[in-house]
Amino acid sequence: VYYAGDCNAGSKTIAVNLPNDEEIQQQKGTRRSQLKNAMKAKFDKILVPIAKELIDKDQQKYIKFDSFFANVMFHEVAHGLGIKNTITGKGTVRSALKEQYSWLEEGKADILGLYMVTGLLKKGELTGDIKEYYTTFMAGLLRSVRFGASSAHGKANMQCFNYFKEQGAFQRSTNGTYKVDFDKFATAMNGLGNLIITLQGNGDRVAVENAQKAKGIIAPELQADLDRLSKKGIPVDIVFEQGVDVLGVK
Ligand SMILES: [Zn+2]
Secondary structure (H helix, E strand, O other), X not given: OOOOOHXXXXXXXXXXXXXXXXXXXXXXXXXXXXXXHHHHHHHHHHHHHXXXXXXXXHHHHHOOHHHHHHHHHHHHHHHHOOOOEOOOXXXXXXXXXXXXXXXXXXHHHHHHHHHHHHHHHHHOOOOOXXXXXXXXXXXXXXXXXHHOOOOHHHHHHHHHHHHHHHOOOEEEOOOXXXXXXXXXXXXXXXXXXXXXXXXXXXXXXXXXXXXXXXHOOXXXXXXXXXXXXXHOOXXXXXXXXOOHHHHOOO
16 A cells, blocks of 8 residues: 555545445445554554553553454444435535535544444444443544544544533543543443434534534643643654655665
């Protein structure tokens, strides 16, 4: 895999679900790829260091690569599912929401991916402890809000962070670490999933834009915590050393 142009300019993709076109999706379905080496690099060099700084000391044992991998995998699965056409006669969700589509769709994939993880774990199709999936997801929120408001992923994670905070899904201690409340985390997940699917189904672009302005933001307290990560030199993203000269086949 070689990353060039737009794909190499911003945040590095770690998994894909294609095609994006709804018509082909409904006729032929979708396929997913997971880029495990890129995921492992992000997990080791970014997610774990973030967790060490910002996740409650007693919950750090729940940060697991397998949970990260599953959360990302079901994020991609969720892209392939869900509402493709509005229920209000406004055509596809994508065409109705226009520039507001991408960030909301990323938020949908995050939250419904976690919903699937929760359901499959209950059915015994996945192994592990839900605490691992939820705590790793929490660290993932803190990782991905750093992509900023210019990124669809950044905005989606800000919405989720702020929604979860309001619902008490986690608590920030005075020493600046975040502790997951597992029961409330599940409740908030269901609530946000409901909210996002309803916004998509209604195809109300103004409502989505308002949600983005209200929730797709980083409050000063969170910003101060993120600044601690930058000061520690924890990167926002990885950089690929790639190309024919790196491979020695020039
Ligand atoms: Zn996505």
